[in-house]
Amino acid sequence: MRVAIVIALLVLGSILFHIFSPWWMTPIASNWGSIDNALIITLYICAVAFVGLNLFLAMTLLKYRARPGHKAHYEPENVKLEKQLTLWTGLGIAGMLAPGLIAWNEYVTVPDDAAVIEATGQQWQWGFRFPGPDGVLGTAAVAHMSPDNSFGINPRDPYGRDDILVETNELHMPLGKPVKMVLRSKDVLHDFYVPQFRAKMDLVPGIVTYFWMTPTRTGTFEILCAELCGVGHHQMRGTVVVESQAAFDAWLAEQMTFGQMLAQNEATPTTQLAQADVKPMIGER
Numbered sequence: 001m002r003v004a005i006v007i008a009l010l011v012l013g014s015i016l017f018h019i020f021s022p023w024w025m026t027p028i029a030s031n032w033g034s035i036d037n038a039l040i041i042t043l044y045i046c047a048v049a050f051v052g053l054n055l056f057l058a059m060t061l062l063k064y065r066a067r068p069g070h071k072a073h074y075e076p077e078n079v080k081l082e083k084q085l086t087l088w089t090g091l092g093i094a095g096m097l098a099p100g101l102i103a104w105n106e107y108v109t110v111p112d113d114a115a116v117i118e119a120t121g122q123q124w125q126w127g128f129r130f131p132g133p134d135g136v137l138g139t140a141a142v143a144h145m146s147p148d149n150s151f152g153i154n155p156r157d158p159y160g161r162d163d164i165l166v167e168t169n170e171l172h173m174p175l176g177k178p179v180k181m182v183l184r185s186k187d188v189l190h191d192f193y194v195p196q197f198r199a200k201m202d203l204v205p206g207i208v209t210y211f212w213m214t215p216t217r218t219g220t221f222e223i224l225c226a227e228l229c230g231v232g233h234h235q236m237r238g239t240v241v242v243e244s245q246a247a248f249d250a251w252l253a254e255q256m257t258f259g260q261m262l263a264q265n266e267a268t269p270t271t272q273l274a275q276a277d278v279k280p281m282i283g284e285r
């Protein structure tokens, strides 16, 4: 009897917590409403199963409790009940999987007019690269990485010369334009995650991963690394600013291209800088 009451209160408490909880999804800032829908459908199918099964358990504890004049009846097989259970469980699982598979298919099917932005991850910071006027990112490889070329862009690839490099943790994006996010890791597994975009993807050393999205409202959002990537994992945060095309163009024009950076490095090689200004280099990588 007491256990039945506790179970019923647990169900009631869970429903009330869901209704009055302050911890709910942040307002969406991208086109991925289908990802929210897949989560909400999963949540409600699980809720129906949770409430139904627990109330059934409480009901059987009450109805079939030991009392004088009632004798247990042993029934090992019930084909009708098993068919019902198989049918409803199968429908529930299909209902949870299908919306996610549809959303995933859309998520990795990039529209032809999408602009390209590359996000690179390393312990424990983000960097970003835009393809420049030619619209094509230059090839990159770990072998090309050096203090003068932190993105590892192939210096002999003509497509790389006009690539625009952002070596801070702040990314800007134009509002309402589809973007293909191309992701590359320089060291270990990282994960690019902006909760308001509902978008998330692993950065895997050795391969290039991607997804696409369209920012649907202006604002400043946090970029998180959602993959435990070492002791500094919690510090691996960035910012994405979604703004008008004009503001974005002005910001992009201020950034340096790979060609400009090479020219600057030739004028003042890192070795000379190190000799001229030794103090700040000590203790740094």
Ligand SMILES: [Cu+2]
Pocket: 121, 124, 189, 190, 191, 225, 226, 227, 228, 229, 233, 236
């Ligand atoms: Cu990370």
